[in-house]
Amino acid sequence: MSERIVIIEDDQGVRFFLEEALKGEGYSVSSFESYEDAYRSIGNNTDLVIIDINLPGMDGLSATTDLKKKYDVPILIITAYGTKKNALEAIKRGATDFFVKPILLDELKVMLKRVLGTRRLKKEVEHLREKELASHIFHGVVGKSLQMKDIFKDVEKIADKGLSVLITGETGAGKEEIARLVHILSKRRGEFVVVNCASIPDNLLESELFGYEKGAFTGAVQQKAGKFEVANDGTIVLDEIGEMSPYLQAKLLRVVEKQEIEHLGSTKTKKVDIRVVSTTNRVLENEIKEGKFREDLFFRLAQIHIRIPPLRERSDDIDVLVDYVLHNIERETGRVMTVSEDAMEVLTKYPWPGNARELIGTIKRASIMCDGDVIGLDDLPLHLRADHPLTTGSTYSDQSLDDAISSLEKGMILDALKKSQGSQAKAAKLLGISERSMWYRVKKYEIEI
Ligand SMILES: Nc1ncnc2c1ncn2[C@@H]1O[C@H](COP(=O)(O)OP(=O)(O)OP(=O)(O)O)[C@@H](O)[C@H]1O
Numbered sequence: 001m002s003e004r005i006v007i008i009e010d011d012q013g014v015r016f017f018l019e020e021a022l023k024g025e026g027y028s029v030s031s032f033e034s035y036e037d038a039y040r041s042i043g044n045n046t047d048l049v050i051i052d053i054n055l056p057g058m059d060g061l062s063a064t065t066d067l068k069k070k071y072d073v074p075i076l077i078i079t080a081y082g083t084k085k086n087a088l089e090a091i092k093r094g095a096t097d098f099f100v101k102p103i104l105l106d107e108l109k110v111m112l113k114r115v116l117g118t119r120r121l122k123k124e125v126e127h128l129r130e131k132e133l134a135s136h137i138f139h140g141v142v143g144k145s146l147q148m149k150d151i152f153k154d155v156e157k158i159a160d161k162g163l164s165v166l167i168t169g170e171t172g173a174g175k176e177e178i179a180r181l182v183h184i185l186s187k188r189r190g191e192f193v194v195v196n197c198a199s200i201p202d203n204l205l206e207s208e209l210f211g212y213e214k215g216a217f218t219g220a221v222q223q224k225a226g227k228f229e230v231a232n233d234g235t236i237v238l239d240e241i242g243e244m245s246p247y248l249q250a251k252l253l254r255v256v257e258k259q260e261i262e263h264l265g266s267t268k269t270k271k272v273d274i275r276v277v278s279t280t281n282r283v284l285e286n287e288i289k290e291g292k293f294r295e296d297l298f299f300r301l302a303q304i305h306i307r308i309p310p311l312r313e314r315s316d317d318i319d320v321l322v323d324y325v326l327h328n329i330e331r332e333t334g335r336v337m338t339v340s341e342d343a344m345e346v347l348t349k350y351p352w353p354g355n356a357r358e359l360i361g362t363i364k365r366a367s368i369m370c371d372g373d374v375i376g377l378d379d380l381p382l383h384l385r386a387d388h389p390l391t392t393g394s395t396y397s398d399q400s401l402d403d404a405i406s407s408l409e410k411g412m413i414l415d416a417l418k419k420s421q422g423s424q425a426k427a428a429k430l431l432g433i434s435e436r437s438m439w440y441r442v443k444k445y446e447i448e449i
């Protein structure tokens with residue numbers, strides 16, 4: 001398909017000359033006398049705008065500013081001899097280049113080839129980047145690592161089976177995202193309801209979940225449906241289930257066993273059809289040992305158990321998450337940004353205690369701090385580097401010596417394991433330690449091979 005060029009020039013002679021010349025080169029050309037006339041013909045599929053500076057109505061400079069705000073289209077300025085200052089101003093406003101009247105056809109052709117060639121390349125790169133990114137987004141959830149791809153597969157398998165799902169993982173690892181995925185893929189027609197079991201006191205949580213009759217307690221001025229009813233035919237997410245009191249654990253067990261509920265202040269039971277997904281960053285098995293969580297409830301809630309590994313154990317997800325954030329910024333603001341190599345290295349090595357949430361927030365803030373379109377080391381918060389002597393070459397940090405040594409040790413072991421494709425024997429050799437001592441450290445840091 002030929003490239004689409006819009007010409008805006010009020011001098012009929014020049015306009016005619018340009019239009020014929022460019023059509024002769026095989027471009028698809030439309031020309032106008034003023035920006036106001038041309039405006040509606042310009043869009044994201046326009047490949048180039050050629051615009052005169054002196055125009056009736058809005059002048060070429062203001063038009064450049066206006067266009068650049070809306071479209072990512074290259075602009076060439078035509079300027080009369082001796083008004084180079086204007087042309088430079090146009091470039092400041094985002095025009096790609098300018099040429100001076102009288103127009104020399106050969107010069108113009110070369111410039112067009114260059115500008116349109118660059119645009120074509122840029123589009124191709126963008127297209128590839130988008131395709132690559134799209135292949136790692138599953139219903140809005142980002143994941144390129146084998147671990148995340150496996151989770152996607154598992155969710156697909158179990159989503160419409162009606163089994164209860166327990167999702168565990170550190171804070172910010174994406175438990176709620178995966179819960180949403182379970183709901184979407186389940187094709188259950190009802191609502192997706194999230195209840196946080198940690199943020200409200202026990203008696204409030206009870207009335208929130210079960211609903212109540214008028215007069216059931218002081219303040220119950222009218223009947224209210226509980227979240228279990230709202231989630232009927234849908235999915236209820238019991239967020240931070242590990243915080244639930246023994247009393248409510250017992251009540252919950254009855255709901256999941258019998259699929260029926262009673263309002264507070266009523267003895268009438270109501271049938272419900274709900275899929276329960278629970279999430280927690282605690283290790284419930286330990287809570288059970290300590291007598292804080294009911295074992296029978298655990299088995300009811302964890303018919304399927306999905307463990308989301310912390311981001312530092314699936315570092316392949318880091319660059320796609322970064323791309324994903326940058327892509328969203330581009331969609332929202334039109335700003336095309338990238339991350340410098342050294343900044344990317346720091347992002348890949350940092351252990352991300354706040355997981356995906358922390359990474360996403362960091363990139364969003366860095367994009368605001370950043371003056372140009374390349375996020376560099378300087379745009380990243382200091383602690384990403386300061387904690388990690390390895391990434392900065394600095395040997396001082398405000399951690400205790402033991403912590404610093406542990407984090408260095410773990411980082412090096414993970415690196416070596418990656419380089420040796422998970423072979424502990426090879427990794428041990430790389431690090432100059434015995435296999436036995438490697439095995440001990442892998443256990444100590446709970447590294448999953
Ligand atoms: N794989 C992912 N793809 C896209 N966004 C993600 C992903 N993982 C996490 N996020 C985003 O990071 C933030 C935190 O995710 P989420 O709320 O699912 O974490 P969580 O494990 O439930 O955390 P918490 O334990 O603190 O509740 C959200 O804004 C979420 O959209």
Ligand SMILES: [Mg+2]
Nearest residue numbers: 175176239279
């Ligand atoms: Mg959550």
